[in-house]
Every structure is written in C-alpha cells, then in structure tokens.
Amino acid sequence: MRTVTFLPSYRKIDAPRGTTILDAAQKAGINMNVVCGGIGKCGKCVVIVQSGKAEFDRAKYGRFFTEEELKKGTCLACVTTIQGDLQVVIPESTLIQEQKILIDGMDAPIEFHPSVKKYYVELQQPTLADPSPDLSRLLWGIQKKGGPVAEKMYAPLEVMREIPALLRHSDWKVTGTVALVPGGYRLIDLQENDTSQRLYGAAVDLGSTTVVAYLWDLISGKAAGVASNYNRQISCGEDILARVNYAQKNGIEKLQTLAVESINSALTAAANGAGIDREDIYEVVVAGNTVMTHMLLGIDPAYIIKEPYVPVVQRALSVAAARIGITCNDNCGLFAFPAVSDFIGGDIIADILACRMSEREEISLLVDIGTNFEVVLGNSEWMFSCAGAAGPALEGGEVLYGMRANPGAIEKISIDPATLEPTYATINRIKPKGITGSGLIDIIAELLSVGVIDRTGRINTGITNPRIRSGSHYPEYVVAWAGETDIGKDIVITENDIKNLIMSKASIHAACVTLMKEAGVTRLDIDTIYFAGAFGNYINKKNATIAGLIPEIDLERIKNIGNGAVAGANMALINRRQRKLLDGIAGKIAYIELNAEPSFMDEYTSSAFLPHTDLSLFPRVQALLDSLREKKEAT
C-alpha cells in the first residue's frame, strides 16, 4: 500500500502500488473531470505529482503538456500509476465545477447535486483473460465515468435480472441510473445505449387544497416544467379534519389514492407540457403537512387530530414511489419531508430550508399563512414554533366579499387620503369579483392610515363621502361600485368584516409575540421576517405592519419567499445534501402549544387593535397616526 496526499485539501488515501491516481482520487471522494472515462484521451484530469514515484508514459500521453509542465510533474491522473508515497496537486480546473442553481423564493443559488445520476458506459466485453462478472464490469464502468466507488453500489434484484441480456443485446453500451439511497448507491435502472441526457426529478408541494409539481432536468439543472391542480381529496372533505374523519369511517385507502392521483395528475400535466416521458422521472421529493404526508403514504392519521395529537412518524422517509402508486420510472424513489409535530409539518420544514433561517446566526421570524398559520422563530442555534387557526377571514371566509386568490380578486388597494377614492389591482387584471387576503390587509391598513377607521376597527360614519355609508347591517366602505365589478354589485368592506380580520391578524401577531417571549427576544432582535405561503406572495409589507399582523421591523428586512414548501422541495431535489439538514432542523425546533400557553390569550387581547394596544411596539405606525391626528387638528 502507498499513501497519496492530495493538495490543496491534504486529503490522504492508501492505495495499492500500481493504482492510477484517478482511481485513488475517486476513492478519496475527489471528483475530477473525466470526459473520456479515464482512458487518456481527453486530457482533462491534469494533476501535478509534486513528490514521490509515479509512472506516466510521456511518449504516449506527453502531447497534452509542454516540456516545462512535464518537468514540474504534470501528468494525466487516469494513466499515471502510483509507485511510492505521493504528494499530488489537483489544479482547480481539474475538479468538476459545481453548478449553481437559483430557485424561486431563494436569495442565493444552491449547488447542483441531485441524488440521481446517469452514466453512459461502453464496456469491454468479457474474455477468458478478463471474465469478471457482469455486475462488477458494469459498476466499474460507472465508477470510471465518475460514478460512486463500485463496491459501494448495489443493484436490486429486478435490475440484476436484466443485466446479462441488456449488456449483450446492446453490445455492451448501456446507461445506468444510480441513486443515493439510505443504504448506499442503488443502480435503479439500466437502459440500452446512451440515454444519459434524459433524467428528470419532481418536487411536489402536497397542500391540502392545491398540489404543485415542479419538474427539473437533472442533467442540465434547469426547471423543465410546472403544473398544479386541486387536491382531489377535497371530494372527501374540505378541510383536513373532515378528511381524517372520512378516513376513520371509510379507511385510509381512498384518501391515499386521491393524494397519489393528485400528484400523478400534476406530474402528467407538467411532463406533457414539457414533452417529458414520465418514465424518465427518477425521483420525487414531497413536502406536505403532517396529515397530508401520512395520507400520501397510507399511514393512519387518526391520532394526529385527537388528544394527545400523536403522529405515527415525523422523520424524513424514503420509499419506492411505485410502492404507493406514483407513476414515474418503476424504480423512482420518493423522499418525504420530516415534520416537527402534528401542526408543524414537512411544508414548514421546507419553508425553513428555503429561507435558510436555520443556517444563520441572526434571528428570523417565519410566518406561513393559510387556513392555518404557522410561525417559527429562531436561528442556527435554536428554534421555537407554533401553529393555530388563522380563522377564515384572511382566506376570504367570514368577510362579505372575501374570496380566495383567484382571478378577479382584488389583491392590492391604496386609498387616496384626500378623496378616500381607492385604486386597486385584481388578479389577472379582470373586473373585480371580490377581495382576497392581501387586499383585505391593504384595506384595513389604508382605512386606518386615512382615518376612516379607528384603532378598534370602527368606521367613522361621521365622514361625508359616498363610499362611507351605513350599510344594511353594519357601516361599510365601498371598494368598487357595481358598474365596475364583474358581479354587478357594490363590493364593500363592512365594520363586521374588519372585526373578523382584526381577530385573525390578532391571533397571528399574538403567536409571534408568544414565541418571542418564550425565546426572550424583542422585535429589535429580529433580523428578518419571512412570509411564506400564497398569502405572503401578494402582501404589502408596509400594510402588514400597519395592520399589526406582524411585529414592526424595517420594511426592507421583510421578505416574501412565496411557496416555501415547493421552494424547499426543489432545493432538496436539486441538492441532496440539503436533505441531510432536514431531520436536524426538525429535531432542533421546539413546538409551543399556544392553547397551553396562558400568555397567548393576553397577547391576543392586546393584539386585537390596529396595530396593537401598545403603540410603542409600532413606532412607525405611531408616527403615522400622530401625523394624521395633527393634520386633522390642523384642519
């Protein structure tokens, strides 16, 4: 055995005399460029033998280098054999460059390290002098092409059975697909000839309402397609509770099947849109909440929803996609995100991964708003989380003209302080049909800013303006006149709507403060606030602060990560190393049960004002209201 030390990393490895430097480097986990497969043809695996004895055939391979380079010990790693202990310098240019990929919702690009790779190999056919078994021959070929060390790869029985015929039928030219799985490197597919340019993966956000699937080209590292559709489980119940009850009565099978069908249908749409054969999808990464993940895997979620709220499993899981009915490649793997608790599921872990709050020293606050809301506070050292029902107001329920974020929903509004005339934008820029969550937050913030409502949400009906009127049940403000709408009716916001909105925003703000108290930090300690979820995508950060939905910090430190679940799933698909972080993130997060926290109710009561009872927590809003009062007093 000889010891080779690779510079500049000083990584050491023992290798038998006669081993090529390339083989030793691969065993040491150093990935060099080997375009030709290590046969001295491409001249890419350039290294410099700084000291020690190595054999390099100058007559045969010297043409790649100048005399001066050769004198310095420059040679090709693939055809240079180790004779004694060596020190070998690997120039930067010899290493495989890490590709970086930018994913929607992320600040910075991440490295491209998918867990599935394809290798096209042209093997020497066996002879009496080299009768090594088919499997070894194939795996060594894959190793030579830069794949994992042959001994660390294994083939499942179904692939093994195909090997002898496939190798001979294809004249020993095949493409192997290798996936990194918990047990090692698995040869999940073998195909005739060169199919190494067809390799795709899918990242799925399995929401209780919507399923979003992204397809990625795992060769080029480019997004290849996206599709979304409703979660078909809606036929078994609108919300999660109803579906779990359905499962208890009728078994989990139908809900499992519907979850799978929803994913299959999104994958089919995305694949068809991009002209991709689903057979070429070799990995699916799914982020979903705890109940959705259980249902997808066919695991009974009954005990999650009743005291003491116990999931069956929280850790990340890898299963065969075909095993649960996902129709991609037969040997496609499925990776499901881990959860923290009944209410903090894989979707929130994906949010955390996407915003990278668990990797920074600075403290971040993550707020994911849907039917339920989840809040996570923390940094690389510690994390607290909680969840609650946001109430339906922010999703358009319990608000007279509220609606989901569908086309025609008013998503942004500003109100002229002088005329009290609104300016609004609708989704898809069609005539308004109603108001969605971000529009509603805008309205209460704007109405407060222009003095139409007070800090309790009461409409000042003393103001003389056609848009302010008594309404049939409650005082109201007219957002859009019937003539300009799609529904032929005035779209208004009532005092009752505003009260409901205040209750919703109060529970979210109280949740934030409860975590801050638990951690002993104030709003001044928070470096960044992240909004996740569809709601966060459209929200006006300034208005969210004025309404007191979130603690007041500098506006430029409030960020929207959009669909963090899909962003996190994309990251885990694109870069397998991200997955290793997940169980660690989940393990670090303490879950605070808000109902068991006495201070939460107090905080809720204090937060049920615009923006809060204690204005000193919102100095910018205080200044705004002060200037409003001064203006009023001046007139």
Add this chain to the structure above:
Amino acid sequence: MRTVTFLPSYRKIDAPRGTTILDAAQKAGINMNVVCGGIGKCGKCVVIVQSGKAEFDRAKYGRFFTEEELKKGTCLACVTTIQGDLQVVIPESTLIQEQKILIDGMDAPIEFHPSVKKYYVELQQPTLADPSPDLSRLLWGIQKKGGPVAEKMYAPLEVMREIPALLRHSDWKVTGTVALVPGGYRLIDLQENDTSQRLYGAAVDLGSTTVVAYLWDLISGKAAGVASNYNRQISCGEDILARVNYAQKNGIEKLQTLAVESINSALTAAANGAGIDREDIYEVVVAGNTVMTHMLLGIDPAYIIKEPYVPVVQRALSVAAARIGITCNDNCGLFAFPAVSDFIGGDIIADILACRMSEREEISLLVDIGTNFEVVLGNSEWMFSCAGAAGPALEGGEVLYGMRANPGAIEKISIDPATLEPTYATINRIKPKGITGSGLIDIIAELLSVGVIDRTGRINTGITNPRIRSGSHYPEYVVAWAGETDIGKDIVITENDIKNLIMSKASIHAACVTLMKEAGVTRLDIDTIYFAGAFGNYINKKNATIAGLIPEIDLERIKNIGNGAVAGANMALINRRQRKLLDGIAGKIAYIELNAEPSFMDEYTSSAFLPHTDLSLFPRVQALLDSLREKKEAT
C-alpha cells in the same frame, strides 16, 4: 457536551449533560445487561464512576450496593446522569455475555450474534406532555431494551402502516423484530404482546443434488431442526449443464421456482419436525454454487457455462425472501453467499469460512469432492483455487458396482494381508448393494498395501485366492460374495474400475500440486488438509494418502469438515459478523483455470499412479511398499 471514557476498553463518547451512563454506553456500542429495560429495578447495569461528576440517587437506588461499593463510585448506569467528563469502569459482569455455539464441522465454537433480534417493549402511552410520534416511541423503547440506537433503525412502509393500530390494540405492549440489513437496522415485524421467545433462522445448503436446511432457535442459540431433500430441479436435468441448457430453451422461471420449492419443502419439513411456525423464521442464509445461486435468484446463468464463463454477480446478496418465493415471515431476509468465479461458488466460500483457513497464518489445503471437485490452497494472506470434473468414478459412476452414499453402500473396507479377506461396513449396516466413493478409495489403497495390485492399478492374477479371478472382461477382486449381498450377485472391483478411479484421483491430486506450484509451496509447508463434502465425511485419511488422492502429510493434520456449505451457512446465520468476512475471502482468492495451466497435464500424468510416479513425495507409502517387498522377498 461531556466526554465519557469507558474502561477497560477506553472507548470514548460525547453526550449531552444529563444523559444517563446507560444511554451513553449504548451509543458507544457497549451492550450492558438491562433486564428491567433501564428503570433502576433490576440492578444489573452496575458501573463504577472512577472520576468526574455524575448524579446517582443513593436514597432511591443505594440498596443495591454496600457502603464500601458506594464509596468507590459504584452505581447503576441506567439512573446515573452525566454531569461532567467521566471515567467509567464497566465490570465484566455488567456486559452481556457472549454466548458461544458449536457448529458441526467446526473446531471451535463461535459467538452468538444473529442479525435478527426481537424486543418486547411495554411503552408509556402518549400524553399531552409527551406526544412523541408512535415510531419514535417504539424505537426508543427498543433501544432501551438493548436494541440499536433509535435513530439508526427504520421501518419499511408495510410495518409503519401497522404501527398505530397495533400499539393501541395491544395496550402499548408489543414485540418488535429488528434485522441488521445493508441499509441499517430494519424493523421487519411488529407483533402484539410478548412473542420474543419465537425467533428462528434457517441455514441452507443449496446443492445441485441435495438441499439441506438447518433451523436455529435465534433466542437460545440452539439448533432446532434439520431436513433435506432432493433438489427438484433434477426434473429439468441431472447435472448443472443440462439445467442451464433447459433454462436457455424454456426460460429461468421454472428452475427458479423449483429451487425455491426445494428450499421451502426442506424448511417445512424441518419446521414441522421441530413444531415451529414458518412465520417465525426471520432469516434464511443460503450457500450454493454459482449457478445454483443465480437460478435461485432468477438471474440468467447462461453465460456462466460458455466461454468466457461469466457470472452476472459474484458478491454476497441480500434480498427479501418473499420476493423470490421463500415462504417464511413476510419480511424474512435472504442472504446469499458470494462466489469467486464460475466454478468456485458460495458453497466453497462456506467451506473456507467453516474451516477458518482464511484466518490463520498456517497454510491449509481444502479439498471438496463431489461430481466436481474444488481445491483451495492458502492462508490469511493469500489463496489460490481451482476446480475440475472429478469424473464420476468417486460418486460410483464408471465403476461396475459403484453407487452413491445411500443405505447399503459399502463405505469402509479393510483387507487382511495374510488371507486377503475383506472386512467392510455399509451405510445403515444393511446388506451391501454396492460400493461408494470412500469404500472405493479404501479398496485401491488396501489392495495396493496387500500387494494385490501394483502401482499402475494392475491386478496380480498370479495370486492364488478365490477372491482374485479373471472376470468376464477384466481381472477382478471379489469384495462380497453373492450370498452376503442384497443384490444376489458377487460385488467385485475390476481392473477397469481401478483405472477409472486412478484417473479421478489423479486429477484431484494434480489440481492440488498445480496450486502448490503456483504458490511456491511444498507438501511440507501444508499445515492442514481439509476434506469437505459428503465424500470427505466417510473417507479414511490414511487410505486417501496411500491412494495418492491428496499430498502426504501427517494423518492427524487431515480433517473432515463434512458438509462445509451448511456449516458455513450456519456460521453466517449464527454470527452476523462472519458475513462481513465473506466478500473479503472471495476477493482474496485467485482462481486458476486448470485447462489453461500447461503444468496441470504433466502433473496429471505423474499422478496417474498409486500413489504417484515420484514416491519421494509419499515417504510413508514408500516405506509401506518397501516393507511389503521385503516381506515378499523373505517368503
């Protein structure tokens, strides 16, 4: 984090402050007695805190120790928490004692370390204060009972789906079965209540003629049953070649099914005989030759038998037994021995494991004789192997009254030098029907020793004795008169039989010498000769030497390991660590193709005498023949 150093091994581990010493020891891979599951009740996990700060409640648990012991720092590991860096002595009596098991065919007992274990746990049911997920609760419970670290265990989907209902239905009292598989520790089964006393494993010798299955109680470490039957593939062809040809014509499926049925039938017979439910068999270890292993797994063996003789796979394989049709527990695993080449298969690796020749410095020679023979020479540093057709003579073919080792076969003979009268023993002590291999070797050695035949095998018809006669075609010696046989005919051995026997034994001896030359060793360098296979079980070591079947060494250094394939399979089942050796053994063995070795034919020619042309290689036989000649000359 605190550092705990365990003595006397000096194993170190970092653990958070507050961890129990037991948990830290388990993480360090130290297995202590924890009869009560680590709750301070049984008093078995005694340790001595030699230095450092630890917390142990003397008031509560001091009763287990004397005042003097307490002063020395003696405490219970399960209820003592780590407060500072510690040095902890673990007395021998605290460690789980390694059970040793003696297996037929082995010199020394081996440690009992099955790869499957059962753990009965009584879990605390979840509460609001402890709502940890079912899976974690279960795995922690198993860890507390001395199982693997919870984080290193995983549950396949089918088991995971059963967890929530099973736990609740059994009032949180369940038995988990954990197997060590390539990917980690797998929870392969979960049962209600305490079934921890029912755990079995099977070791199978999958021979081309016979299938032998041993059942082991994997709780007590005792053999529970054994059964054997013909390999049902015989319906597709008597020998391997015929079966591979059958597979090429008709597909591998039928041969795969027949191999599995042969194993299932032997397992059923062994299980029924022992009163064991096959559902309680959780692991099957199979040793078979290269072709048989391919067929069992449904992998096409076609290319093994034609130039350049390439197997599909040689390494050890782990597959789900149910996946190939073995009917044991649904999640039973199957481990198949690795091979070295087309002719040196898992059965020979099992022989090597059983005789431990690969673990000793001394050089051993292993000879496995059946229809084919395999010879392995080497030690812990190096190994050479070869294989060939023994010719049918030793199995009773091409010998007039030859037969397999069935009841009625003469297996031992001695011949009185004065009267030339034979004394023989038959299998099952019934009237003779024919002569089996070991009897045939006895006959030629005895006939040579008493001067009836010469070194070329020619019968001296000049001797006047009723047992020596001309015969119808060849001169012959009468072994048994018609009246004493079961077949009503004189059982004889002819000169032609003897010539055929000499050809068979010559090829085996020549193979031994070819390997010895390749390795540069002489017979004097050989420490031990091992006979494996049914043939070796009955052979007379002295006569095997006189006949020149094997090189001459001291008789007490010739050993029979019997069915080495089943002995090796038993070892790998009983002690999982043995399996790690196998790929190493296989990788170390160089295979010598005898037909490509010019010296083999020369050696064969030299060996086609009794015992050999060169008598100096057989000094004891030379002395015997010298004394015979002297006696003759004296009379």
